[in-house]
Amino acid sequence: METTISKTTAERPTLAWLRQNRGTLAVLVVLLLLPFIIAIIDGQSISSVLANESGNSKFFQGLLIEIFILGLFALSYDLLLGITGLLSLGHAMFFAVGGYLTGILIKSFGWGLVPTIAAVTVAAIVQALLFAVVLPRVKGLTFALVTLGFASVFHIVVQSREAAPFTGADVGLQGVVIPAFLDPVDQRLRVYFIALLITMVVYFLYQRFVDSPTGRVCIAIRENEDRALMLGYNTFQYKVIVLLISSLTAAFAGMLHTIHQPIVSPNIAGLGYMVIALLIILIGGVGTLSGALIGAAVFRLLDFFIDRWFGEAATFLLGVIYVLLVLFVPFGIVGTWRQHSSQFTHQIEAIIERLRPKKENPE
Amino acid sequence: MLEVRDIHTYIGQFHVLEGVSLSVPKGSITALLGRNGAGKTTTLKTIMGITPPTQGEIVYDGQPIGGLPSFEIAQLGIGFVPEHRAIFRDLTVRENLRLAERNRGDFERKEDLIFNLFPDLKRLIRLRGTNLSGGQQQMLSVARALVPDNRLLLIDEPTEGLAPVIIEQLIEAIRQLSAETTVLLVEQNFLVAQTLAEYYVIVEEGQTVKHGMMADLAEDEETIHRYLGAA
Numbered sequence: 001m002e003t004t005i006s007k008t009t010a011e012r013p014t015l016a017w018l019r020q021n022r023g024t025l026a027v028l029v030v031l032l033l034l035p036f037i038i039a040i041i042d043g044q045s046i047s048s049v050l051a052n053e054s055g056n057s058k059f060f061q062g063l064l065i066e067i068f069i070l071g072l073f074a075l076s077y078d079l080l081l082g083i084t085g086l087l088s089l090g091h092a093m094f095f096a097v098g099g100y101l102t103g104i105l106i107k108s109f110g111w112g113l114v115p116t117i118a119a120v121t122v123a124a125i126v127q128a129l130l131f132a133v134v135l136p137r138v139k140g141l142t143f144a145l146v147t148l149g150f151a152s153v154f155h156i157v158v159q160s161r162e163a164a165p166f167t168g169a170d171v172g173l174q175g176v177v178i179p180a181f182l183d184p185v186d187q188r189l190r191v192y193f194i195a196l197l198i199t200m201v202v203y204f205l206y207q208r209f210v211d212s213p214t215g216r217v218c219i220a221i222r223e224n225e226d227r228a229l230m231l232g233y234n235t236f237q238y239k240v241i242v243l244l245i246s247s248l249t250a251a252f253a254g255m256l257h258t259i260h261q262p263i264v265s266p267n268i269a270g271l272g273y274m275v276i277a278l279l280i281i282l283i284g285g286v287g288t289l290s291g292a293l294i295g296a297a298v299f300r301l302l303d304f305f306i307d308r309w310f311g312e313a314a315t316f317l318l319g320v321i322y323v324l325l326v327l328f329v330p331f332g333i334v335g336t337w338r339q340h341s342s343q344f345t346h347q348i349e350a351i352i353e354r355l356r357p358k359k360e361n362p363e
Numbered sequence: 364m365l366e367v368r369d370i371h372t373y374i375g376q377f378h379v380l381e382g383v384s385l386s387v388p389k390g391s392i393t394a395l396l397g398r399n400g401a402g403k404t405t406t407l408k409t410i411m412g413i414t415p416p417t418q419g420e421i422v423y424d425g426q427p428i429g430g431l432p433s434f435e436i437a438q439l440g441i442g443f444v445p446e447h448r449a450i451f452r453d454l455t456v457r458e459n460l461r462l463a464e465r466n467r468g469d470f471e472r473k474e475d476l477i478f479n480l481f482p483d484l485k486r487l488i489r490l491r492g493t494n495l496s497g498g499q500q501q502m503l504s505v506a507r508a509l510v511p512d513n514r515l516l517l518i519d520e521p522t523e524g525l526a527p528v529i530i531e532q533l534i535e536a537i538r539q540l541s542a543e544t545t546v547l548l549v550e551q552n553f554l555v556a557q558t559l560a561e562y563y564v565i566v567e568e569g570q571t572v573k574h575g576m577m578a579d580l581a582e583d584e585e586t587i588h589r590y591l592g593a594a
Contacts, residue, residue, distance in 0.1 A: 216458055223451045230411055230445070231463055232437035232511070 021204070024290070028200055035061050035189060052188050061192040062184075063304060065260050068195040071296035072253035074280035075206055075289060076246040081278075082287030083210055084242045085222030087144040088131065090151030091277055094247045096269035097123050098254025100158060103173040103264045104166045113179050120251050128247035132240045148271065155269040173264035184260045195256055199293070202249055206289050209245070218242055222287075283325055285332025294333055364389040364545045365410070365515055370419030370429070372409045379405045380416070381569040385547075387515070387562075392537070392546040394560035394577065396553070396591055402569040403549040404446060407517045410547075411443050412436045423515065438465065442513035446520040446549075448500035450507070452492040456484055459492060459503055465511035477506045480536040498529035505533065509540060516540070519549045534558060553591055557581050565590045 018025065039049045039057040049057050073095050080086045098120050105111040105119055134146050158167040167173055178184065184191050209215045220228040221235050228235050258264050267273060276299070284295025302321060307314040329336045365387040372380040380402050387393045395403050408414045410421055412433040421429040428436050437443070450459050460470050460477070478485040481502040487495060495503065501521060508516055518537065522530045530552075537546065537559055550556040556563070557577060564574040567590055573580075580586060 213461070216454060216462055219453055220451050220462055223453060224449065226413055226433070227445070227449050227451070228462075229433035230413070230437055230443045231507075232434050232465055234432075234434045 021207075024200075024203070028196075031064070031196055032193070034064070035192060049189060052186055058188055061188050062260075063300065065184075065188075065192055065195045065256075067297050067300045068199040069253050069256050069260065070276070070280060070300055071199055071293040072202055072256070073250055074277050074284070074292035074296050075202060076249035076253065077274075077277040078281045078284075078287065078289055078292040079206060079209075079218075079242055079249075080246045082281055082292075083215065083222060083289075084218040084239060085225075086239060086242065087140065088147040089144045089271065089274060090131070090147030090149070091246075091250065092269055092271065092273040093147075093151035093154045094124070094127060094250035095254040095257070095273065096154065096158070097127055098251030099258045099264050099268055100167060100173060100254075101251075102255040102258040103176040106178070106258075107173070107176045108166055113182070117255070120255050121248065124247040124251035125244060127251075128240070128243040131243050131247075135239055135243075136236055151269065151271070151274070155266065155271075158269050159266045167266070168264075170266055172266060173258075174262065176258060176262075176264070178259050182259055184262075191260060195260070198252070198256070203289065203293060206245075210289065214238065214241065279322060281332070283322070283329075283332060285335030285338075288332065288334040288338070291332045291334035298333070364424060365547065366420070366422040367406070367410065368420040368422070370406075370409055370416040370421060372405055372414050372416050374405065374414055379414075379569055380409060382419075382571070383409075383566055383569065384419075384571045385564040385574065387545055387547050389545055390541075391562055392541050392548055392560045393562040393564060394556035395547060395549045395564050395566065396556060397566040398590070398592060399551075401566045403566060404519055405569075406566065407443065407445075407519050407547070407549060410436075410517060411441065440512065440514040442508035442511065442516045442544075444504050444508045444516065444518040444521060446523060448497060448504050450492045450495075450500050450503050455491050456488045456495070456503055459507055460484075460510055463507040463510035469510050469512070473510050477509055480509075480539060481506050481532070498525050501525060501529070501533065502536075505536060513544055515545045515547070517547050517549075520551060521548075522550065522552055522555050530555065553587065 035049050035057045036046055038060050039046065039055065042056040044053070044055045044057055048055065052058060073091075076094065077088075077091050080088055080091065101120050101123050102116055105116045106113075111119070130150065131147055134143065138146050157163055159170045161169060163169065181187060182191055182194075210218070217228060217233050217235075217238050220231075220233070221238060225235050254268070257268065280295035280299050281292050282295070283298050284291025284293070302318060303314075306317050306321070310317055331339055365385075367383060367385045369382050369384050370380055371378065371382060383402060383406050385393070385395065385406075395406060397403050405414060409416050410428075412428070412431055412435075416429050419429065420427060423436075423439060423441065426439070428439065428441075451462065454462065464470050483499055484502060484506055487499060492500060492503065505518070505521060508518075521533050521537065525533070534555060537548070540546070541559075546559075548556065548560060550559075557580075560577045562575070563577050563580050565572050565586070572590060573586060
């Protein structure tokens with residue numbers, strides 16, 4: 001009897017988790033099947049998808065891998081800015097360090113994937129600690145400018161003539177020979193599944209983190225750091241934890257970028273790339289996490305289709321669309337959806353309360 | 364329990380506290396009184412380490428705490444209920460209360476006490492702070508300070524801008540919690556301060572000008588009129 005009870009109790013959190021995330025899990029299933037669905041619509045056979053043959057399916061796998069990479073990058077920025085309130089303008093450096101280091105170690109030093117992963121991990125920790133060093137001294141906009149300073153130095157270094165043998169300077173790092181089992185052309189379906197899996201695992205881990213007591217302290221820091229301090233929290237420690245998680249995520253997104261793309265362009269180290277992360281979380285909803293993934297999809301798909309349909313006018317049109325999105329969906333897609341659904345729930349609850357029969361006073 | 368000796372504090376270039384001294388006996392409620400801008404809130408913030416003193420001494424339970432970071436001061440068992448209902452608006456009532464835990468299980472241990480003092484909060488436990496009324500936010504702000512085992516509570520203007528019925532509830536709550544906790548209370552409403560406190564300290568232009576038993580102050584109309592502007 002006791003065993004039955006404990007087993008039932010142990011199952012409850014799993015069931016609750018499944019129920020709570022049923023929407024995301026449904027999306028995961030759709031994304032797992034999508035390469036095959038596209039192939040069927042396109043008249044391709046399943047075996048040709050498995051054999052990584054050219055076609056619309058393979059093309060869209062590539063586009064989706066880009067979305068997953070952007071999604072991971074934006075998630076890491078959302079944790080920093082949206083959840084903890086740390087405005088960093090140097091976030092592109094977190095991504096670019098992972099991207100460049102992967103390329104340099106594989107191409108110039110002939111490292112394998114495992115030692116490269118270890119090196120990217122160490123580099124991500126070091127750069128997070130570098131940002132953390134200035135945390136106790138500067139806040140708000142000053143922190144943003146200092147981080148921009150770090151990133152600008154990195155951007156200049158990767159473009160410099162002295163670093164050209166390793167980074168390719170302003171032409172970018174080219175000719176990185178990716179291990180055959182991760183070849184983005186011959187093994188695209190595998191890379192697609194790996195990128196999808198990493199994105200989903202990171203998303204669920206982030207959700208778990210934000211729902212944990214540590215995550216709640218991060219939200220408290222965003223709202224009012226002094227109040228969090230007065231409750232006895234050493235806010236510096238929490239901000240360092242967030243920087244570490246964010247840096248690791250962005251660096252591994254950068255690593256995936258190098259695996260997927262034939263060129264590591266210096267643009268990924270620039271302010272423009274950081275603005276993309278900001279734009280993505282603005283579109284999706286700042287501080288919502290899922291908004292980072294949805295925003296990445298909207299951003300990349302808009303970019304792709306508008307460019308395809310409107311050619312030269314695309315940049316102008318995209319600018320107009322982003323302005324309209326920010327104006328009419330001010331809390332982002334997920335943020336606005338949550339607000340409306342919460343208002344709707346309140347209204348329904350109020351109606352039920354009104355319709356409920358009043359208890360007669362016995363006296 | 365708390366001794367503040369001749370503290371001086373600057374905010375930017377402004378010399379806000381120019382010699383505040385006060386003593387809070389263990390187990391008492393001491394009211395810190397004074398007009399707007401006299402330095403009451405700054406005194407509490409200085410004790411909490413938010414605006415550290417440049418001069419003077421703050422001793423809590425025999426230990427000097429002046430210059431310690433805020434989180435270390437809080438960890439010593441000093442709770443602060445700031446003015447303006449300083450809750451975390453994006454978090455639910457439960458999350459706000461849980462956030463105040465210093466040890467795992469603090470909230471569960473204090474749950475009954477908190478919901479006896481503030482029954483409304485039990486009903487609102489799943490609502491976000493932003494959906495609470497002003498009075499409910501203030502209750503939550505006070506309740507949060509009760510979650511850990513604080514031995515000293517600094518409460519800043521708890522009744523400011525609240526309806527009389529909520530004020531009565533808060534007075535009752537502060538009275539009950541003072542049975543276990545020492546309280547330093549900043550209160551503009553002299554009647555509330557008089558009802559609750561045994562001791563008083565008056566600050567004027569950043570300096571302590573008078574202190575003593577509240578019962579004596581209540582009969583000293585001249586002092587009340589001169590420093591507090593109340594009749």
